[in-house]
Amino acid sequence: MLKKPSLGGARVLITGGARGIGAATAALLASHGARVWIGDVDEDACLHTAAQLGVTGGRLDVTSAASWRDMLEHIESDAGGPLDVLVNNAGVMPLGAFEAETEPVRDLILDVNVRGVLNGMQAVLPGMAQRGRGHVVNVASMAGMIPVPGMVTYNASKFAALGASLSARREYAGTGVAVSAVLPSAVRTELTAGAPLGGGMPTVDPEDVAAAILAVLRTRAARRSVPRWVAPAWSTTAFVPERLQSLARRLLDDRRALTSIDTAARKTYLDRVDRQARAHRGEAPS
Numbered sequence: 001m002l003k004k005p006s007l008g009g010a011r012v013l014i015t016g017g018a019r020g021i022g023a024a025t026a027a028l029l030a031s032h033g034a035r036v037w038i039g040d041v042d043e044d045a046c047l048h049t050a051a052q053l054g055v056t057g058g059r060l061d062v063t064s065a066a067s068w069r070d071m072l073e074h075i076e077s078d079a080g081g082p083l084d085v086l087v088n089n090a091g092v093m094p095l096g097a098f099e100a101e102t103e104p105v106r107d108l109i110l111d112v113n114v115r116g117v118l119n120g121m122q123a124v125l126p127g128m129a130q131r132g133r134g135h136v137v138n139v140a141s142m143a144g145m146i147p148v149p150g151m152v153t154y155n156a157s158k159f160a161a162l163g164a165s166l167s168a169r170r171e172y173a174g175t176g177v178a179v180s181a182v183l184p185s186a187v188r189t190e191l192t193a194g195a196p197l198g199g200g201m202p203t204v205d206p207e208d209v210a211a212a213i214l215a216v217l218r219t220r221a222a223r224r225s226v227p228r229w230v231a232p233a234w235s236t237t238a239f240v241p242e243r244l245q246s247l248a249r250r251l252l253d254d255r256r257a258l259t260s261i262d263t264a265a266r267k268t269y270l271d272r273v274d275r276q277a278r279a280h281r282g283e284a285p286s
């Protein structure tokens, strides 16, 4: 059984907490005694989830530095002190052929998955370093290590998120502040609805990722994949010639994100991301 980290009373903010991995993490950390805030660009869903979980919810658009300032000021006055833990979890994953990707969708992926993580780290790390304690956990992805056809921009964003995480960890080493990355494989959430899961990549539940985040808060490890073995196993492929890697990938049909998307099952997710991309670009909803 996992030893409980000392989360009792810790002030924790989880971004993208309205659903999926963020909501599962909020539930788990709250059950371990943390005081949890969830922030999400989907305010209605966030407030609904917060009420269900008995945590506090509010609107946060991670792409906006001003939105971060508002959220952190609100938490500090509400909680009577600054954040102890930030879980940078908000993310979007439109899939498909690179040449068909529109500019608004590309901007959204990069702004949420990369700029959002950078904004969050910059908003909290200086204060944490001054106080000599704190922990930022960035939810990257195994797509931050494994290139997948149909995920060019998503891959770029998650490689960037992992790089930023490892770099910030070094920059803040010795301050008492830890930065960690959690790298889930495929997870059963709305984000993967209609996407071809499997193909050599293990599939887990949001609760498995939440458990890994809890474990990382205890160990302060630099990175941890979910399942745990998958990142170390992938790292060994660096020693396999590309010809053999290509053969294995053909056998596993690694082009499935291009060829096997269930568009009907994916529609609700893509409609949500499309609405978000328009709002992000300042366009009126259609």
Ligand SMILES: NC(=O)c1ccc[n+]([C@@H]2O[C@H](COP(=O)([O-])OP(=O)(O)OC[C@H]3O[C@@H](n4cnc5c(N)ncnc54)[C@H](O)[C@@H]3O)[C@@H](O)[C@H]2O)c1
Residues within 6 Å of the ligand: 015, 016, 017, 018, 019, 020, 021, 022, 039, 040, 041, 042, 060, 061, 062, 063, 089, 090, 091, 092, 093, 112, 116, 139, 140, 141, 142, 143, 183, 184, 185, 186, 187, 188, 189, 190, 191, 192
């Ligand atoms: N589901 C997977 O297979 C998988 C695998 C690896 C990594 N991840 C990563 O895990 C994280 C959570 O994914 P999920 O599967 O729970 O997805 P999800 O779509 O179920 O939940 C993501 C949440 O993030 C919110 N969000 C999006 N943009 C935001 C913004 N600008 N500001 C604030 N909130 C925003 C959404 O509204 C949503 O509630 C993402 O970073 C994702 O890339 C997911």
